Amino acid sequence: MAEALSEARRIGEAIRLARVLQRRSQKDVAAALGYHQSKVSRLESGRGTDDIRVLRAVAQELAISPKQLGLAAASGAASPTADPEAVDMDRRTFLAAGLTALTPSATATAAHDNLVRALLPGPASAGTGTVLDTTVLRDRVGAARRLFCTCDYTALERTLPGLIADLRQAAADPAPADVLSALLATAYQTSTSLLLKQHDQGGAWLAVGRAMAEAERSGDPVILASSVRVQAHVLAREKYTAQAVTLVRHTADQLTGSYDGRSPKYLAAVGLLLLRGVTAASGGGDRVATEEFLAEAKEVAQYVSLDQPDAWANFGPTNVALHEVSALVALGDAGLALRAARPLIRRHIPVPERRAALWVEVARAHHQQGRLAEGYQALRTAESCAAQDVRRPAVRHLVADMVARDRRRTLPELHHFSRRLGAAA
Known part of the structure; x- marks a missing residue:
């Protein structure tokens, strides 16, 4: 599995590098192919594709060797009766396309594993042994939400498994079922949001399924x-x-x-x-x-x-x-985005996650315009608002893309920032 995921990421990196070296944006490449920008973004992120023709078109547009994208036949000539679309792609890459979205990161921590286990069906795991009073549980759910809004994702990941276990244990007793279902739904919603921040799509699907079920029970x-x-x-x-x-x-x-x-x-x-x-x-x-x-x-x-x-x-x-x-x-309206952001930059935004989100979007807009220095400064401001939020995969990918674009290394501080975040160029 790790080999398949690595192959999908390698192909995505090959596409991204070829595009950046040609000084072309994702939007430009997508337009030339007749796709939306998200299609190119999905490929570059290493999440694969279920349509081999897309990979062929990208290879032709960016002058990438088909073999680099796993499009060459594994061995020998294809059978005349074989489907050319099916035999043209390395099987490991094709499997990666379907499985990557449901596979947690290889760097998942023990706390992450505990959270995913808490989302699985079956008997509830042992709780924390604390009081299961509804008022106390409501306060704990609120505290978990505050951890998310203040971007303390490490503490939140440690907190959620025990909170979910205690809520499920309380729900098994003759208590107000609708109240506990509402609290459980909120805990599952928070888990979904955290897992999406971590790019664990499979875990997010598990969590949101539980959230919807409890929400319907709550009425x-x-x-x-x-x-x-x-x-x-x-x-x-x-x-x-x-x-x-x-x-x-x-x-x-x-x-x-x-x-x-x-x-x-x-x-x-x-x-x-x-x-x-x-x-x-x-x-x-x-x-x-x-x-x-x-x-x-x-x-x-x-x-x-x-x-x-x-x-x-x-x-x-x-x-x-x-x-x-x-x-x-x-x-893709970077200029309009920066204009709309100006009054917000001067406005007090009390929630750290929202402050950081603003500056990350400002960085994206500058990146779209090719203004790497301004984008870097925006990311440093975002880090000052919420350091853990800047270390999530989506932002690291943005930083890596900026570094790859700075081929002449005119911004050494950007390269240092990338290394510090663990964002591979």
């Missing part, structure tokens, strides 16, 4: 909306953007209506769901849906603003504006 529309939001995030991360947009649209249509009579928690859940629609739609290049979700989120934000790092935090005009910046970057 709470707020909990259900939050679980749908993280499910849409998982779908969008796997490039099922159309399905993610449909899911958000369907759920939001059932929840939207007269906002002035709703509770802050309800409005925050709806608003965050709409913002997930913004992310999914922009990631899929759907400008119309992106603008529609943004407009609705802005309307909801007129009635609620929760910017404290708790279970229902991070929704309000500021977070809507942050998502607008992110959407512009995803759509």
Whole structure:
């Protein structure tokens, strides 16, 4: 398995290096091939492809030897009756395409393994032995959410397995089932978000399945909306953007209506769901849906603003504006993104995860424009906001891409930063 994953990553790196050496953007290559930028991004990240014709087209466009992408026949001439698309690719690479998304990182820690085990079906594992009072459990769930919002991912990863075990144990007793299901759903939602930060897609699928089941048991529309939001995030991360947009649209249509009579928690859940629609739609290049979700989120934000790092935090005009910046970057509008980011840079954003997210998007925008020095400075600012957030795989990949682009090593500090993060160029 490790060999297959290594082969998929090697092919992705070969594609990325060829593109960077030709000073071409992902968007430019994708446009030449008639694909969306996300297709090229997916290949370069080493997540493989289920369509060998895509690899052939990329090899031709970037003048890469087909053998470098595992496209040469393994041995001898192909049988005249064999499917040329099937015999043309090394089997290990083809398997990697399907399995990488469901395989945790080879560098997974013991704490990570414990979290994944806590998500598996079957009898609940032994809890922490602490009091299983519902009020205490609610406080612990809130504390876990704060760890996420403050980007203390290491502590969160250690906390979640015991919290989930205690919640499952409490749910087995004759207690208010709907309350405990709601708390369990929130714990699973938090697990999903953490696993997505770590690029563990398989673990995220496990967690979001549990979150949806508990949300439905709770009967709470707020909990259900939050679980749908993280499910849409998982779908969008796997490039099922159309399905993610449909899911958000369907759920939001059932929840939207007269906002002035709703509770802050309800409005925050709806608003965050709409913002997930913004992310999914922009990631899929759907400008119309992106603008529609943004407009609705802005309307909801007129009635609620929760910017404290708790279970229902991070929704309000500021977070809507942050998502607008992110959407512009995803759509390739770097100049517009930087213009939209300027007022946010001067605004107080109390949640570290959101502050770091802003500066990472600013770095992406500068990178799109080829302004590596400005991108590097933005990443250093992001690190000052939330050091652990900058060490997640998505940011390390961005740094590695920037380093590869600086072929003349005009920014030695960027190369040092890359080494410190463990981002291979």
